[in-house]
Amino acid sequence: MASKLQLFLFLSLSCAILQKTTAGDPDILTDFIPPPISFGPLGGSYFKFTGMRTLVGAPFPTTFKVTKAAMAEFPALNGQSVSYAVLQFPSNTVNPPHTHPRASELLFVLMGSLDVGFVDTTNKLFTQKLQQGDIFVFPKGLVHFQFNSDAKSPALAVSAFGSANAGTVSVPNSVFNSTICDEVLAKSFKTDIATIQKIKLGLAGK
Ligand SMILES: *[C@@H]1O[C@H](CO)[C@@H](O)[C@H](O)[C@H]1NC(C)=O
Numbered sequence: 001m002a003s004k005l006q007l008f009l010f011l012s013l014s015c016a017i018l019q020k021t022t023a024g025d026p027d028i029l030t031d032f033i034p035p036p037i038s039f040g041p042l043g044g045s046y047f048k049f050t051g052m053r054t055l056v057g058a059p060f061p062t063t064f065k066v067t068k069a070a071m072a073e074f075p076a077l078n079g080q081s082v083s084y085a086v087l088q089f090p091s092n093t094v095n096p097p098h099t100h101p102r103a104s105e106l107l108f109v110l111m112g113s114l115d116v117g118f119v120d121t122t123n124k125l126f127t128q129k130l131q132q133g134d135i136f137v138f139p140k141g142l143v144h145f146q147f148n149s150d151a152k153s154p155a156l157a158v159s160a161f162g163s164a165n166a167g168t169v170s171v172p173n174s175v176f177n178s179t180i181c182d183e184v185l186a187k188s189f190k191t192d193i194a195t196i197q198k199i200k201l202g203l204a205g206k
Contacts, residue, residue: 024081025102025163033078049074055086060154064093070165077164089114089148089155097145097171103163105138107146112155118144143171177203 035046049069070083077083083103087095089112107116109130117127118138130136138144140162148155176185176199185196 025079025165028079030079032076032080035075047076049076052086055088060090061088062090064089064095066095070161072165080164081162083161083164083166085159085161087146087157087159089146089157091148091150091152091154093148095146096173097143099141099143099169099171100138100161100163100166101141101169103161103166104140105144105166106160107136107138108158108160109134109136110156110158112148112153113150114155114157115147115149116145118142172203176200 032047034042039046051069051073052067055067065088067086067088068083069077069085071077074083087107089095107114107130109132111132113132114130115127116130116136116138117125119125120139120142128134128136146157176196182193182196182200186193189196
């Protein structure tokens with residue numbers, strides 16, 4: 001009996017250690033995941049992403065804009081546990097509260113300033129004012145936001161993610177723009193259906 005228990009404890013402990021060491025995407029068993037045959041001969045170009053070139057010298061957007069270099073845009077990232085996003089904030093714009101279910105985010109402010117924050121699982125808010133040159137980490141899976149509160153200057157940041165496909169769950173969008181019924185939302189937010197419908201209309205752009 002004792003040895004069975006020991007074996008069980010040993011197995012659960014090793015599982016726990018294994019889990020600890022797999023904080024990124026699952027490891028692949030090849031150097032990289034090659035493109036389909038139709039891609040043609042495999043060379044260095046497969047590992048280059050040029051999708052950010054459009055940002056160089058382009059006018060700054062007038063609304064908050066995210067440009068991604070993740071698995072969908074850049075297939076060579078599949079299996080590599082990394083991706084990027086470029087975040088452009090005109091003055092007084094916000095990246096609304098959201099989570100990335102599969103990755104931590106490391107945000108680097110290249111230009112301007114940002115008010116950032118995340119909420120942990122005890123509902124404690126952690127905020128900071130970031131200036132040009134600062135880096136901030138948003139722990140994996142936690143709700144977070146960024147806000148350029150400056151009335152005049154735009155802000156530019158690059159975020160790195162510990163997943164090739166971090167995923168984004170927008171809180172306003174997933175709650176109020178996903179056809180969850182008004183009654184469920186009214187009860188959940190302790191308000192009336194008219195208030196819920198008003199919020200829904202705003203997100204639907206009506
Ligand atoms: C709400 O959903 C519609 C339809 O999917 C989409 O076009 C729109 O962009 C969404 N609104 C926001 C604020 O994401």
